[in-house]
Amino acid sequence: MSKFDHFNFIGPIYDLVFGRSESKKIVELTELRKDQNLLDVGGGTGRVTVLYKTISNNLLIVDTAQNMLRKAQEKGIRTVCSQSERLPFRDLKFDRIIIVDALHHVRDQQQTLDEMWRLLAPGGKIIIEEPDFQYFLVKLVALGEKLLLMRSHFLAPQKIIEMCHFSKDATVELQREGGIAWIIITRQPT
Numbered sequence: 001m002s003k004f005d006h007f008n009f010i011g012p013i014y015d016l017v018f019g020r021s022e023s024k025k026i027v028e029l030t031e032l033r034k035d036q037n038l039l040d041v042g043g044g045t046g047r048v049t050v051l052y053k054t055i056s057n058n059l060l061i062v063d064t065a066q067n068m069l070r071k072a073q074e075k076g077i078r079t080v081c082s083q084s085e086r087l088p089f090r091d092l093k094f095d096r097i098i099i100v101d102a103l104h105h106v107r108d109q110q111q112t113l114d115e116m117w118r119l120l121a122p123g124g125k126i127i128i129e130e131p132d133f134q135y136f137l138v139k140l141v142a143l144g145e146k147l148l149l150m151r152s153h154f155l156a157p158q159k160i161i162e163m164c165h166f167s168k169d170a171t172v173e174l175q176r177e178g179g180i181a182w183i184i185i186t187r188q189p190t
Contacts, residue, residue, distance in 0.1 A: 036095035042102025046072030084112040100129040123189035132181040157181040
């Protein structure tokens, strides 16, 4: 496995190269209210988190790539440098947690999902946005990332869903559109 940190290397130009489409489906699915807080796991430069700035001021990105986090800070977003498998926050802290196009990059996907569940407040939602591995183009992207020695490990949406049955308090829903899958996990209110 490569020790080269691809995301720190491309951090300064990430938004120019990858940007964010005009689709705000993630924002709609999140249903964030003004009085709620949001954690963006693997949020990098904040290219997704900025979509929530008109809704709430309580936004936080966690990522390991410091060069990407600097770009998020320039956008006025609070950041914490941490691995997704060991998030430095108290239990049940966040109303909404998102992980966008990042689950396939973490070292331990199950541990990352378990950490997000640990942090999710009653009545909260986790939204996982990932490329839908059933599409041929996504399989080509996965191959390309392997050739670049990235530590990517793409999962089919059904496999992610199987990993998200945390307790009887969790409901899991899948939505798909144009090569993207959204897995929405809701923790029932107490």
